[in-house]
Amino acid sequence: MAAIYSLYIINKSGGLIFYKDYGSAGRMDTNDSLRVASLWHSMHAISQQLSPTVGCSGIELLEADTFDLHCFQSLTGTKFFVVCEPGTPHMESLLKVIYELYTDYVLKNPFYEMEMPIRCELFDIHLTQAIQKDRVALLGR
């Protein structure tokens, strides 16, 4: 059973630029993943409007019946979110690691165009490692 079901990265205007599935039942097709990503972008914005106090920066954790969704928004508005099993720990730090990989292997790639879908082999390789390492860390605990 996978601890992490899927990973999404969306750009500042809500477009899906990266999606990877790690074994969820009935995986989504491309159109659905794009829709889900832009829906999440708007839900994130609405949650800021409904805040009872000032300084709200959007949903960080959504607890559904069968999964948890952890979201991290970078200062430039790129959102990273993982869908994982309920109660999976260390997801905030995993998102930070993924963000670091993104800055290192995507943003520093001279052939990468901003806000466009991510197609960087090195990013894929390191991402796979990071997620496995995290799994190992979970097993060792």
Added chain:
Amino acid sequence: MQFFGGSEISPSPPAPTQSGNNAHMMYIFNRNGVCLLYREWNRPLHTLDPQQDHKLMFGLLFSLKSLTAKMDPTSPGKGNLGVPQLPGQGCSFHSFRTNTYKLSFMESPSGIKIILLTHPKTGDLRESLKYIYNLYVEYVVKNPLYAPGTPIRCELFTTNLDQYVRSIA
């Protein structure tokens, strides 16, 4: 139940200490999206007028529910995004957290939605929402003068609700 985690430094607001109340506000919607009750205990920021606020809240819950139903990684056949679903059908959610508040959500089989906004460090409130639903059944549904689908104006309900929310938060 534990409502406050450790005292770590974060950009979240300090927990209000006066009267030990950290609940912000509460909404009750029926299945048609009519706001039956809106209570406010501690809300310094108003961005919209009340009606727009209620509509936005209902819209947020509705869309989040269709999102979770579509995203559900444990069931293979889920239909299209936004396909209408009955209460209790599909994968729903029970809470979400931002840096400034936590929203807890419960939907009864008849489509009554109870929403409670509290301090972000509040623990699991599912049992508390069930208790509030019981209060609703006792003091609102069993009130012979209450017409279903109209805004709740039952003094006993609001006083008991205020008392209970003060005790949990």
